[in-house]
Amino acid sequence: MTKIPTETCVNDTNRYFLETGGCPLYQTLPWNHRGWHCGSGNRGSGNNTHIGVEMCEPACIKYTAGSNFTCSNMAAAKAVAKRTYEAAVELSAMLCKKYSLDPLADGVVISHREGHSRGIASNHGDPEHLWVQLDMGYTMDGFRKAVKAAMGGAASGGSGTDGYTKIMGSAVATVGQMRTYLKAKNPKVEQSVLDMVPLYLSEGGMEGVRGDIAFTQSCLETGNFTFSGSAVTLSQNNFCGMGVTSNGVKGNSFDTPQLGIRAQVQHLKAYASVDALKNPCIDPRFRYVTRGCAGYVEWLGQKENPDGKGWAAGAGYGEKVLAILKGILGMAGGVSSGSAGDGCWYRVRKSWADASSQKGVFKSLEDAKKCADDNPGYSVFDESGNAVYTKAAAFQPYLVQVSIPDLNIRKAPGTDKSKTGKVTGVGVFTIVEEADGEGASRWGKLKSNAGWISLDYVARI
16 A cells, blocks of 8 residues: 545445545545555556545536536535545545655545546546536645645645744734835825725635735735836736736736735635635636645745745745735734723724714723614724724524435534434525534524524525
C-alpha cells in the first residue's frame, strides 16, 4: 500500500464510505486488504495500489447522461458536497500520517478520473464532475493541499509558516483606521472612495476573507487611490488591477464599487481557500486560479510562493502589502480592549453619514444601546464611524417544504445532538427559530416544538 485515491463512485466495493449529514463513517475492509473500487486501465489496476474512499453523492441529483446530472436542490447538494469533501480531507490526512505518505507527491492522492488518465482505473469523472457542476470551486490540487494542511504541514508544501499572515479570517483594522490612513497618504482622495471603505469589511466578512487585507492590497495597486501609474482608473471600479495581465492592457471594469470589491475579495479567496463562494461568482478570472495555492499574504507574490504561483509576478509583493497593513493598524481608531471608561463617545444614528438623524451622544455604551433599542432603524457608532451595535430584527416564522420522508428531528441544533427518534415525513412545516450547529449550514426549530431539523434538506416557501 503506497497510494491513496479519493472518488465518488456509487457501486464499487471500497474500503471506506464517507456518508453525509453527520452520519457515521463506515470501513468495509482492513487497510491491507485489496478492494474493488476503481476498475482497471491499460496500465493495470489501482485496486492493487490504492485505498478506495467513497464520497457519497447528494440524494437530490439525478443523472441524465454519462457524468451529467440535474439537481433539484442546489443548496442542499452543495452542503452535502462540502461535508463529504471535508470528511475526505480528514480521512486522507489520517491515512497519510499512518503510512508516512506525502499527499503532495505524485500519484499519492488521486481521484477516479485521474486514475483513468494514468491508465489504472475505469473511465469515470468523479469527484471532479460533481464539484464542477455544483460550482464548488474544489479541485484535486486544492484537495491535496488541504490534506497536507490537515496533517499539520503547510498547504503548499512549505514549512515554517508560524507568524505568517493568513488571508482568511476576520479583519483587524477598522473602517476609521483605513480612512485615516488613506487621507494621510492621499489628502485629495475622492469622497466616493472614503464612502466605499466599509464595503471591504462587509464583502470580506461574507466570504471569510480579511477585508482589511483586500483594502491594503487596493492601496498598493492604485497608489492609495491616486491611480498614478496604474493601468486602471477610478471609473472602472477595479481597485486591484484585475485583468491587467500585460503592459497596455486596461483590465476589467465593474458596474459599481461594491461589485469591484466583491470580485477582488472572491479572487483573494480563490488563492487563499478551497471553500465555495457564498455569493455568485462575478470574478472573471476566478477559474484561472489554482485554489488554495496562497493561504498567506506572504505567498501572494509568485517569487515567494512555494509553488511559484500567486497574484503578482513582482518580487516582495506580499511584504509590500504587509507594510501598508502595518501602517493602517498604527492609525488611531483601532478596536479597543476596554469599554466606555476609555473615553470613547457613542453616537446613535440611522447611519454614520446621516449626522442629522442623530438621537444622542453617550459616554456609556449601555445607554447608547438602550437609545438604539428605543428607536427602530438606529445603530450605535463609535468615534471612528464603526457600527458597534444594531438591534437584531425580530425573527419572522416561515414555511418550508420537506420532500424526503426520513429527515431526522433532533433535540437541539447539530448532528452531535441526540435524535428524538422521529422524522418529519414529506410535508410543509413552520420554522420558528434558526441556529448554527454541526452537520448543516443552518438548523431550524419546528413550531410544534418537536425539535430541530437541518435546513439543507428543505425548500423555503
